[in-house]
Amino acid sequence: MIRTRAAWLLAIAATSSTLGLAACGGDDKTSDADAGASKELTVYSGREAEYAAPLFQRFEKAMGIKVRVRYGESAELAATLVEEGGRSPADVFFAQDAGSLGAVQDEGLFARLPKATLDLVPAQFRSRGGTWVGTSGRARVLAYDSRELQESDLPDSVYDLTGREWTGKVGWAPTNASFQAFVTAMRKVDGDAKAKAWLEGMKANNAQAFDKNSILRDAIKNGEVLVGLINHYYVLEAIHEAGGSTGKYPVKLHFFPNGDIGSLVNAAGIAILKGADHAGAAQKLVEYLLSDAAQEYFADEVGEYPLIEGVKADPSLPALASIKQPEVDLSDLDDLKGTLDLLQETGVL
Numbered sequence: 227m228i229r230t231r232a233a234w235l236l237a238i239a240a241t242s243s244t245l246g247l248a249a250c251g252g253d254d255k256t257s258d259a260d261a262g263a264s265k266e267l268t269v270y271s272g273r274e275a276e277y278a279a280p281l282f283q284r285f286e287k288a289m290g291i292k293v294r295v296r297y298g299e300s301a302e303l304a305a306t307l308v309e310e311g312g313r314s315p316a317d318v319f320f321a322q323d324a325g326s327l328g329a330v331q332d333e334g335l336f337a338r339l340p341k342a343t344l345d346l347v348p349a350q351f352r353s354r355g356g357t358w359v360g361t362s363g364r365a366r367v368l369a370y371d372s373r374e375l376q377e378s379d380l381p382d383s384v385y386d387l388t389g390r391e392w393t394g395k396v397g398w399a400p401t402n403a404s405f406q407a408f409v410t411a412m413r414k415v416d417g418d419a420k421a422k423a424w425l426e427g428m429k430a431n432n433a434q435a436f437d438k439n440s441i442l443r444d445a446i447k448n449g450e451v452l453v454g455l456i457n458h459y460y461v462l463e464a465i466h467e468a469g470g471s472t473g474k475y476p477v478k479l480h481f482f483p484n485g486d487i488g489s490l491v492n493a494a495g496i497a498i499l500k501g502a503d504h505a506g507a508a509q510k511l512v513e514y515l516l517s518d519a520a521q522e523y524f525a526d527e528v529g530e531y532p533l534i535e536g537v538k539a540d541p542s543l544p545a546l547a548s549i550k551q552p553e554v555d556l557s558d559l560d561d562l563k564g565t566l567d568l569l570q571e572t573g574v575l
Contacts, residue, residue, distance in 0.1 A: 264291065264503075264504040264506055264507040265290060265291055265292060265507070266291060266292040266293070266294060266504060266507065267291060267292075267293060267294070267317040267318060267502075267504040267507040267508050267511065268294045268295075268296070268315050268316050268317050268318070268503075268504070269282070269293055269294070269295045269296070269316070269317065269318045269319075269320055269511070270295075270296050270298070270303045270306070270307065270314075270316045270318070270319050270320070271295050271296065271297050271298075271303075271320045272297075272298065272299060272300025272301075272302075272303050272304075272319075272320065272321040272322040272323075272326055272403065273300075273320055273321070273322055273494060274297065275295075275297050277528055278295070278297075278320065279295070280523070280527075281514075281515065281520055281523060282295060284519070284520075284523075285510075285511060285514045288514070289507075289510055289514065291507045291510065291511075293511070296316070299322075299403060300321045300322040300323055300326035300403040301326055301329075301403055301406065301562055301566075303319065303321070303326070304319075304321070304326040304327075304329045304330050304562065305329075307319060307330050307333075307335060307499070308329070308330060308333050308335070311333075311335065312335075312500075312501055314335075314499060315503075316499050316502075317498065317499055317502035317503060317504045317505065317507065317508040318496060318497070318498055318499065318502070318508045318511055318512075319336075319358075319496065319497050319499065320361075320494075320495075320496045320515075321358075321403075321494065321495055321496070321497075322403045322404060322494055323403050323404050323406075323407040323492050323493070323494065323495075323559070324358075324360070324407065324492055324493050324495060324556035324557070324559050325403070325406065325407040325410050325492075325559035325560060325561075325562055325565075326403060326407075326562065327353070327358040327495050327497055328353075328556075328557060328558070328559055328560025329560050329561075329562045329563075330497070331353060331355060331357050331358060331497070331557075331560065332560050334500070335499060335500055336357035336358060336497040336498065336499065336500060337357065337497075337498045337499065337500045337501075337502065337505065338355070338356045338357055339356055339357065339358070339359055339497075339498065339509075339512065340509075341356070343359060343509075343512060343513065343516065344356055344359055346359070346516045346533075346534050346535075347359050347360050347516065347533045347534065348533065350551075350555075350556065351363060351493045351495075351533050351556065352495075353497075353557050354555070354557045355557070357497055358495045358496065358497035359495055359496060359497075359512065359516070360493030360494065360495045360533050360556075361493070361494050361495055361496055361515045361516065361520075361524070361533065362493065362494050362521070362524040362528070362530035362531060362532065362533060363491050363492070363493050363530060363531030363532075363533055363546060364404065364457040364458060364459055364491065364492055364493070364494065364530055364531070365457065365458045365481065365489065365490070365491045365531070365546075365549060366404070366408050366455065366456075366457065366458075366488055366489060366490045366491070366492070367455075367456065367457070367458045367461075367479045367480060367481055367482075367488075367489075368380060368381075368384070368387075368453050368454070368455060368479075368480040368482065368488065369442075369443060369446055369453065369454045369455075369456050369460075369461055369477050369478070369479060369480070370446065370452060370453045370454075370477070370478055370480055371446050371447075371449065371451075371452050371453070371476060371477065372476050372477070372478045373476050374452055375452060375453070377478075377480060380453070380480045381482075382482065382483055382484065382486065383482060383486045383488060384424075384455070384482055384486060384487060384488030385424055385486075385488075387428065387431070387433075387453075387455075388424060388427030388428055388430075388431050389431075390431075392431060392452075392453070393431050393432055394431070394432040394434070394451075395451055395452040395453060396428070396431070396433045396434065396451060396452070396453050396454065396455070397433065397434045397435075397436055397442045397445055397446065397450075397451040397453070397454035397455070398428070398433050398434070398435060398436070398442070398454065398455045399435070399436050399437065399438060399439050399441075399442050399455075399456065400435055400569060400574045400575055401437060401575065402438065402439055404439070404457050404492060405455065406562065406565050406566070406569070407490075407492050407559050408455075408487075408488075408490055408492070409421060409425070409565050409568070409569065410559045410560075410561055410562065410564070410565045411487060411490050411492075411552065411554045411559055412424065412487050413561070413564065413565065413568070414554055414558055414559065415487050415552050415553065415554050416487065418564075418568065421568065422568060422571070422572060425568065425569065425572040425574050426572050428574075429572060429573060429574055434450070434451050435574075436454075439456040439457055439460045440460055440463075440464075442454040442456055442460075443456060443460045443461060443464060443477060444464075446476075446477050447464070447475075447476055447477050453480075455488070457492075458479055458481075458529070458543070459528055459529035459530045460529075461475070461477050461478070461479055461529075462529030462540055462542070462543075463528065463529050464477065465542075466527075466529070479543075481544060481549055483550065484550060485550040485551055485552050485553070486552065487552045487554075489549055489550065489551065489552065490551070490552060490554065491531070491546065491549060491551060492556065492559075493533065493556060494530070496511070496512050496515055498512065516533075516534055518534070518536065518537055521533070521534050521537040522537055525537060525538065525539050525540060526540070531543070531546045
């Protein structure tokens, strides 16, 4: 597996060569300076097409700007951007998690965003350096089978899941970017030794690995595991698909109390590449994703937490401000390589 930064980049470069650019638009790129107002831009999107494509289509229709998209895992795209450096064709990086944004920010590849744009979002969901801004919030939760468990049966800390009573009953998705960002936060807050012990304890406790959060969610619904560590909105998504009744859907959400690291609220976010050929169009996309229309999409159709004032989250969720958070700065979740190394060292990956 990936052991050094060079090997990491080489592996990701091989993967990224298989990722195509989606959407229409010619291959000839015209700079904003030449065109005055660019009519296209290129986005590297770590958010899946299922969630991002409808927004890009609405943006195209509203602004008349063609969006060319390269989809991939956020970590893969972050590594690709670092490898490409100033040669990257990307104008924008739309990432699933703050850690991937931080990894690219550390290389000095992002332009600073206008203060007015940054100020639309609470300080905890944007870069200290002003180079990326959160577009939606996603809480880490313990999803559980309500046919077999009650809220009172669930642990107060994610660390308790290594207990014997949870042997073989817990699912997780170690290849998921949000899980990896969560482990990075665990390392930052509680130290590498404790994070390593937890990973080893979970593996020894026969935690069941799934490729995606949605697959894990469905495994809980189907009785394959009792609980799973996922982002909250995957359950809301399934509830909406089932007709919108939280009472009928068997998978419920448990938010770890008392600021436990298991209750981390991360953010999907966006940044503009320094020297982007279509910086003006890129800024318009950033502003669009922070508009009422886009924030309502994140809240109503995806089930995430909106981050701008005046847009409400799904009423079945606890208020974002009520979720007691661990003391972690999302800007610090940038050591993706260190987390991947730890996951590989412990045999989780």
